[in-house]
Every structure is written in structure tokens, then in C-alpha cells.
Amino acid sequence: MLELYHHGTSVCAAKPRIALAEKALPWVSRYVDILKDEHFAPEYLKLNPKGVVPTLVHDGRVIRESTLIGEYLDEVFPDPPLKPSDPWDRVRMRLWTKRLDEELHAACGIVTFAISHRHAVLANPPELVEAYIDKAGPAERERRRRKLQRGIDDPEAQGALRVYDRFLEDMNTALEDQPWLAGEHFSLAEVGVIPYVNRLDMLQLSGLWTEQRPHLADWFARVKARASFEPALFGYVPPALRELMRERGTEAWPGVRALLE
Numbered sequence: 001m002l003e004l005y006h007h008g009t010s011v012c013a014a015k016p017r018i019a020l021a022e023k024a025l026p027w028v029s030r031y032v033d034i035l036k037d038e039h040f041a042p043e044y045l046k047l048n049p050k051g052v053v054p055t056l057v058h059d060g061r062v063i064r065e066s067t068l069i070g071e072y073l074d075e076v077f078p079d080p081p082l083k084p085s086d087p088w089d090r091v092r093m094r095l096w097t098k099r100l101d102e103e104l105h106a107a108c109g110i111v112t113f114a115i116s117h118r119h120a121v122l123a124n125p126p127e128l129v130e131a132y133i134d135k136a137g138p139a140e141r142e143r144r145r146r147k148l149q150r151g152i153d154d155p156e157a158q159g160a161l162r163v164y165d166r167f168l169e170d171m172n173t174a175l176e177d178q179p180w181l182a183g184e185h186f187s188l189a190e191v192g193v194i195p196y197v198n199r200l201d202m203l204q205l206s207g208l209w210t211e212q213r214p215h216l217a218d219w220f221a222r223v224k225a226r227a228s229f230e231p232a233l234f235g236y237v238p239p240a241l242r243e244l245m246r247e248r249g250t251e252a253w254p255g256v257r258a259l260l261e
């Protein structure tokens with residue numbers, strides 16, 4: 001039995017949902033509501049001591065880390081394969097997933113907070129907003145206040161947007177002469193990258209590829225047409241959060257475009 005501990009808007013948790021859908025594997029959903037701190041419950045921390053989603057449990061074996069979950073699923077259920085057969089293509093695939101883990105994941109969290117999620121915090125009464133800032137501890141407090149108040153005008157958010165922009169540019173270049181990120185076939189590179197591009201789409205920032213990156217635009221249109229896309233990316237998203245991202249992202253787009261021009 002495959003059990004996936006996951007959450008609706010978590011980019012990392014969408015990755016195993018895509019891999020499972022691509023392989024048409026049945027799985028049991030164990031929903032962990034990170035917005036209600038369910039990832040800090042002692043039973044969950046036993047499975048995932050870092051208190052993050054996703055976690056896969058396969059016949060009692062626990063597998064953590066979304067990139068490793070993808071690799072595991074592909075080795076145990078190799079049909080259809082999600083790893084290129086050529087060793088050099090496999091390296092190219094892993095360079096994408098490594099870069100997600102090393103840089104884009106953090107940038108995604110910063111951008112999402114700056115554009116959208118900070119507004120959910122700011123909608124609280126002032127004493128609760130202050131309590132949220134205080135919770136960061138003395139060393140982090142001012143940084144948290146700045147992120148909350150300044151949104152994409154905060155230099156940290158601007159740096160994260162530039163990291164994202166470079167990543168999109170590199171995708172567009174890679175896709176100039178091949179259909180998929182690691183070569184001729186849809187692979188774990190796509191499984192990893194899709195949720196991060198989709199996050200920008202949910203934040204109404206798709207102009208970053210529709211206006212200037214035709215190969216990426218074409219790639220994303222093909223990704224969206226796959227049967228795995230809709231259920232894996234939207235099957236578990238809380239509607240209010242999706243609407244918040246849409247509304248606040250629309251407001252932010254002119255500023256983002258001006259920053260990255």
C-alpha cells in the first residue's frame with residue numbers, strides 16, 4: 001500500500017502526486033493540514049522529524065524528501081519510466097531537481113509569502129499580527145516584520161524573484177532544442193519543476209513566459225494537457241487560498257514585471 005502524507009498547496013507534496021498519477025498508481029491520502037500545524041503532531045514527527053510534507057509510506061517503509069520519493073517510486077514502479085535511459089540525460093534531470101532543492105524551493109516560499117500569504121496574516125487584528133512577528137524570536141523579528149510589511153518591495157523578495165527569473169530563463173534555453181527538460185522524454189525533472197512553475201501561474205505571473213519565453217510557454221501548455229496535471233496540482237488546494245493567490249497575484253504582477261524588466 002502507498003500512503004502519501006501531503007498538503008494541498010505544498011509544492012513539494014505536489015511532486016509525488018504527479019509521479020503517482022503519471023504511473024497510474026493507487027494511493028491512500030493522509031492529509032496533513034500544515035495551516036493548522038498538523039505537521040507538528042507527535043505522530044507525524046515520528047515519520048518526518050523535520051515536520052515537513054510530503055512523506056510516503058510504502059508497505060510500512062518511510063520515504064522522506066520529495067525528490068527522493070520520486071526516485072524511489074520510479075525504481076519500484078518503473079513503468080512508465082520517469083528517468084531517462086541515457087546516463088548523461090539522467091545527470092541533466094538531476095541537475096534540475098538538485099537546483100530545486102538548493103535554490104528554487106526557498107525562493108518559492110519567499111515569493112509566495114511576499115505576494116500572497118502575508119495578506120492572510122495581515123488580515124488579523126493588530127495584536128495577533130504582533131504575536132506572529134514575536135514568534136520569530138529576537139534575531140529574526142525585524143526580518144519577519146519587513147517581509148510582512150513590504151511584500152515585493154523587500155530586497156529579500158526581490159532577490160527571490162530574480163532567482164526564479166533566472167531559473168525560467170534557463171528552462172526556456174534548455175527547451176529550445178528538446179521537448180522536455182532532460183531530453184526527449186517527460187521525466188522526474190518535469191515532476192519536480194511543474195509545481196514551481198504552476199505556483200507562478202496561480203500567482204498570475206504567467207506573463208513571465210507568455211510574453212517572452214516561447215519554449216517555456218509551449219512546455220507548460222503541454223504539461224497542462226497531461227491527465228496528471230489537474231488532479232495532482234488542484235485536487236487538494238483549499239479554494240480560499242487559491243483565490244487569495246489569484247487576487248493578490250493580479251495586484252502584484254505590474255510590480256513584478258517592472259522589477260524583472
Ligand SMILES: N[C@@H](CCC(=O)N[C@@H](CS)C(=O)NCC(=O)O)C(=O)O
Pocket residue numbers: 010011012013034039051052053054064065066067101
Ligand atoms: N526538502 C523537503 C522540503 C519539504 C518542505 O519544505 N515542505 C513544506 C511544504 S512545500 C512544509 O512542509 N512546510 C511546513 C513548514 O515549514 O512549516 C522536500 O522536498 O520534501
